[in-house]
Every structure is written in C-alpha cells, then in structure tokens.
Amino acid sequence: MENNMNITSAQYQAEVEGVDVPIAFAIIATIDGQELSVPLDPANRHYAEIQRQVEAGTLTIAAAD
Amino acid sequence: MTKARTNASASPAVGRNMVINGAMNVAQRATSVTGLGATLSKYHTVDRFPISVSTSGRLTMTQTADGPNGISANCTKFDCTTADTSIAAGEYFLFRQPFEGQNLQRIGKGVAGAQQITISFYVKANAAFTFGCELEDKDNNRNITILFDTTTDWVRKVITIPADVDDGSSPFDDDNAESLRLNIWLHAGSTYTSGTLGTSWYNRVDANRAVGIDSFFSSTDNNFFITGVQMEVGPVATEFEQEDISTTLQKCQRYFETGKAGATGNHPTADTGFFGGVVHYKVDKRAAATLAQSGQSYRELENDTIYLGSVGQQYALNVVNGFAHDAIHDGANCKYIFTYTADAEL
Numbered sequence: 001m002e003n004n005m006n007i008t009s010a011q012y013q014a015e016v017e018g019v020d021v022p023i024a025f026a027i028i029a030t031i032d033g034q035e036l037s038v039p040l041d042p043a044n045r046h047y048a049e050i051q052r053q054v055e056a057g058t059l060t061i062a063a064a065d
Numbered sequence: 066m067t068k069a070r071t072n073a074s075a076s077p078a079v080g081r082n083m084v085i086n087g088a089m090n091v092a093q094r095a096t097s098v099t100g101l102g103a104t105l106s107k108y109h110t111v112d113r114f115p116i117s118v119s120t121s122g123r124l125t126m127t128q129t130a131d132g133p134n135g136i137s138a139n140c141t142k143f144d145c146t147t148a149d150t151s152i153a154a155g156e157y158f159l160f161r162q163p164f165e166g167q168n169l170q171r172i173g174k175g176v177a178g179a180q181q182i183t184i185s186f187y188v189k190a191n192a193a194f195t196f197g198c199e200l201e202d203k204d205n206n207r208n209i210t211i212l213f214d215t216t217t218d219w220v221r222k223v224i225t226i227p228a229d230v231d232d233g234s235s236p237f238d239d240d241n242a243e244s245l246r247l248n249i250w251l252h253a254g255s256t257y258t259s260g261t262l263g264t265s266w267y268n269r270v271d272a273n274r275a276v277g278i279d280s281f282f283s284s285t286d287n288n289f290f291i292t293g294v295q296m297e298v299g300p301v302a303t304e305f306e307q308e309d310i311s312t313t314l315q316k317c318q319r320y321f322e323t324g325k326a327g328a329t330g331n332h333p334t335a336d337t338g339f340f341g342g343v344v345h346y347k348v349d350k351r352a353a354a355t356l357a358q359s360g361q362s363y364r365e366l367e368n369d370t371i372y373l374g375s376v377g378q379q380y381a382l383n384v385v386n387g388f389a390h391d392a393i394h395d396g397a398n399c400k401y402i403f404t405y406t407a408d409a410e411l
Contacts, residue, residue, distance in 0.1 A: 004106055004117075013374075026374050026383065032105060036355050036408075037373045039383045043241060043352035045410060 005031050005049050007059055013037070014064035027061060082306040083169065084162055084247070085113045085316045087186075087294035088137035089128060093323055094406075097127040102147070102158075108410060111141050112317035115410070118158045120252060122149030122282030132292045133187045133219040136305050140187075140292035143251070149282035158252035158281060159199075160291065163411035165351065166204065166237040166244030171298050175205060175235035179228040184247065185302040186222055187293040190215035191286055194279040197250035197262075198224050204244045205235045206269045210262055212277055221293070223302040229266040241351050243411040247296060250274070251281040251289060318348035320410045325360075327402030330394050337367055340399065341391025343382070346407065350385045354407035363401035367393040371401050385409075 010029040027038045031046060038046045053059035091112045098109040104119040110128045118124075122145060129142040141160070149156070173179045184198060192215075199210040207229065213222045237244040250257075253275035260272030267273065281287055293305045324347070330340035356373045363371065371392050374383035382389035392401055 004104055006105065032107065034357060036357050037383070038355050039353035039374065041353035044355060046355045046408075 005046070006033070007031050007050060007053060008033075009062075010050055010059060011062040012064040024064060079306070081297045081303065082295045082308075083164065083171075084294045084296050086111060086313055087292070087305070088308070088313070089114075089132075089139040089141050089292045090137065090310055091314050091317045092128040093317065093321060097125065099123075099125045099146070101126055102149075108321070108408075112321060114141060114160060114162055116158070116160050118252075120149045120156045120158060120282055121147075121151075121153075122252075123147035124158075124281070129290065131290060133221070136187060136293040140290045143281065143289045145282055145285050145287040147282075148285050149252075149280070152252070152254045152280060152282075154254040154256045156252060156254040157250075157257060157275075160249040160251065162247045162294070163203075163243045164245040164247070165241050165411065167239050167241060169237045169244055170239055172237070174202070174229050174237055175231040176233055177230060179230050180298045181228050181300045182226040183295075183297055183299060183302045184224045184226065185293070185295045185305070186249075186291055187219050187305075188213070188215050188222060188289070188291050189217060189219045190289045191217065194281070194287075194289075195277060196281075196289075197248075197275050197278045198222070199246075199248040199250060199274060200226055201246040201248055201269075202229075202237075202244070202266075203246060204238050205231060207231060207235075207266050208263055208269045208274060209266045210250070210274055210276075211264060212262070215289070219290075221302075225300050225302075227265060231266070247294075249291065250278050253278060253280075315348050318346070319351055321406070321408050322347055322350075323404065323406045325402060325404050326390060327400065328390070328392070329400040330398075332394055332397050332399065337393055337395055339391050340394055341372075341389060343387055343389045344405065345387045346385075350407060350409035351411070352409045353383050353385060354388070354409040356383065356388060357406045357408070358403045359406075360404040361401065362403070363392070363399075365394055365396035365399035366401060367395040371403055373405070 008030045012024040013026040014024045102123040106117040108115040125144045194215045211224045257275040262276035263273040328342040
C-alpha cells in the first residue's frame, strides 16, 4: 500500500533544438489517467514510483522523440 | 497598584500541532470525489490527507460543512456507496497524513530522550465502530496501533503514544523526505489483521497493524466523519490549536498549489518561434513538482500545444520555486492561458 500508482506510459522529454547534446529534463507520464510532467528529482513521489516500477521490470521509459 | 493580567492559557505555544490542515479547512483539489475504492494512494479532497484504499467496495469522500462547535466548521466525511462484506486478504482503507522528517525532530524519536506523542481528533459515525490509529515510522520500519471507538456524536479521541528509543541510534532523518505516517485504519483484510495488535512500538509486521478493527465497508449505511486532528509532543492533549486560514493554506501549498498562467506574443509576421513565461510559486515547494495543465485557451499556436517546464525546449526550468512554460506561435497576436497544478506531495 505504498504510493501505488497506475502508470500506463512514460517517455523522456529532452532538449533537442539548438543544443549539441540533448538532455532529458522530465518524463511525460500518464498516471492514474492524467498526463503529467514529472521532474527528474528523486524527492518527487511520481519520479520515485516510476523508478521503482522500472527497477521492478513493470515499466519502461521510452526515449525522447 | 495594578497588576498585569496573568495569561490563563496553560498551553500558549503556537505551532505545537504537527498535523497540517487538521481542521479540514483547505481543499484545493476538490470538495467531493465519488467512486473511490480501486487500488491507489492519492490525494482527493482535503489537502495533506490522502487515502490508501484497495477494496471491491466504493465510497464518496467529501469536505463537509460539519464539525464540533468551537473546533472546526469542516470535516472529512466518508460515505460508503458500495458495500464489501467479502474482504480479501490484501484489502485496506486508510486515511492518513505523511510527515517530513525535518518537521519531526522535536520528538527525538529513536535516541535517548525520545518524547511521548499525543494524538487527538474528533470523530463520529452512523453507528458504533472500532477503528485503528497507527503511527508508521517510515525511516525505521516501526509501527504502533491503538484502537478507538465511534459514536453517533462528535467525540474527541485522545491517544498517547509511548516514547520510542528503539536501538538508541535510529532518529528520523532530518530532511524533506517522508519519515512518518499518521494512519486511520477503516478497513483491512487478514494480511493486516491475522496477528496480534501492536499496541507498543514494534518492528513492522503487517499482520499486527489492524487487528480488531471493524469494516467501514460493511454496509452502505456507513459513514465516518473526522476533524480537529492534532499531533503534539508530550503526554497531554492540549486544546486543538486554531489557525487562520491563510497560514494553513500556505502550509498546504508547500506540497500542492494550483493557479492560472499564460503568455502573449505580438509578432509582426506569422513566422514560427517560441514565446512563454515563468510561474513563481506562491510558496516554495518541498521538492521539484509534478506539473499538469488543464483549461487551456489559446490562439495561433503551432501543434495546439503548451509546454510546461521548458522555455524553447532549450532551458528546462522546473525547480522548487517555479517553472517555465512556452509555446510555438503560428501567427501574429498569439496568446494562451491555462490552469496548472504543481504537486510536491509526499
């Protein structure tokens, strides 16, 4: 009964225009039916849950477009 | 000769209540949400009080204009709309508040000199029930649960929790992460009820967490009301600490806020390029926030899209005191507005 969330999609959002090396700065995720911009901050509960589900093998974060 | 009047208050200290929004006065997200019960942990109505629930039953959660006179005009109400009388082992329903470790240092838990904690709250229900009040130390996996009863009238429940020295070297972390939960158990399956109730601090065993509680989902007649929630250091429940609404709102906004933002561009030609702005939060957030938008209204935007947390997709900005937003204009006199939410809850 931890911070269980229904995460149905996750994709990195990255800087791609005008920079030499794209840098991911957020994950666009659909959580409990809502599209959210999740920062890459371990103290953020959504990011922490995404990481937990990735480590558990139940979620894959798609690469940025 | 005159004598200065003596302050008759026995507990004048301000800020002794570690619970935020205990009077249930702030509800930034919504005041009523129906159909709750599927597996999730989420904030729905009153700020700082999420629920964790997994059941085949369903409930409606509301911020309700009801409360014990002189304490609060508002409470949280749960109304059972679908009963669940065949309780699966792993089911649960908890109303809770999580706490940052840095706000709990006054307790001194886990080391020599640890303090007692007194929890108090006002409850009523449609009938007599037995439910559980639990403290859950997330840093050290230690729990304690005390049962309480309800009646059909508002009654203040007072629960004093013994000091927990633990092994003498297990304090709450002094940081912005979650260290403690105050849980009100309202429904549980055998995973949480098949052991012996842990009425003194113990290393967490799920089977000992909610032994002996009734089920809120036993009938659609059931409802449960709670307000005036307080947690303070020491063995005594002092009078519920009243707080002005602006102070409570600011405390809640450390974890969640909503507002409107927008930008306007006036480009002489209809070429494409970026324009945008920056939102400075009303209160700095606990951590970088999860952003969402709704209620968009715009004109002359390429892709009909407003980007959050970026400026021109080149300068990502989403920090504890604000975020940037932008869009690609597709003509002159471009503009947009939207409603944002910033969520930095525990």
